[in-house]
């Protein structure tokens with residue numbers, strides 16, 4: 001099992017992005033629920049459907065240990081923010097988690113490191129577990145800037161209750177090019193050391209997930225690394241058999 005010395009419970013999360021309608025989402029959530037068994041009980045499982053699907057997914061998951069979360073939130077508690085969603089609204093439809101700063105938000109919606117940190121703080125303040133996504137682009141990696149980019153992205157983040165980090169190299173998302181377990185572990189170790197320097201001992205319990213083309217074929221190699229505390233899964237999370245196999249890899 002990943003998560004050094006059992007300090008960090010593995011978390012496997014499915015990011016459904018802008019896919020599915022309600023009936024499909026309920027069926028997928030039901031299949032994940034049915035497939036998670038005692039064998040995968042040590043792994044925390046979370047699903048991230050788009051906003052209109054959340055009530056149907058939360059209803060399907062009710063009474064199970066599987067949680068769900070929003071793919072984004074606004075840092076304000078309420079107000080005149082057309083098109084945005086507040087933490088209290090996510091909690092109200094049964095969310096436990098929320099993604100903050102996915103690269104598709106950073107790139108497609110110009111979200112800054114500061115805004116992402118504000119979203120994470122608002123989420124944690126309201127009682128949601130923020131899953132903050134960080135990661136370099138392919139050209140940043142080619143220029144040797146990976147660690148500098150990660151430092152810049154986490155700089156505005158304060159120690160927050162329940163904070164989860166997801167290292168998602170942008171060049172690996174939806175491309176079929178997974179980071180090798182070595183590359184992922186190197187980035188995770190760097191992130192944890194940075195938090196250690198800034199927070200002191202609390203960084204040992206910070207969960208750092210890997211995301212970017214995770215599949216049943218590469219999940220076990222990633223899960224074997226003590227620094228990799230779970231996965232944020234996009235494409236493969238839409239196929240229950242694949243997603244369940246990834247969960248099993250982190251339970252092994």
Ligand code: PGA
Nearest residue numbers: 173174212213233234235
């Ligand atoms: P992918 O997406 O697994 O399809 O690469 C991961 C993500 O964007 O969270």
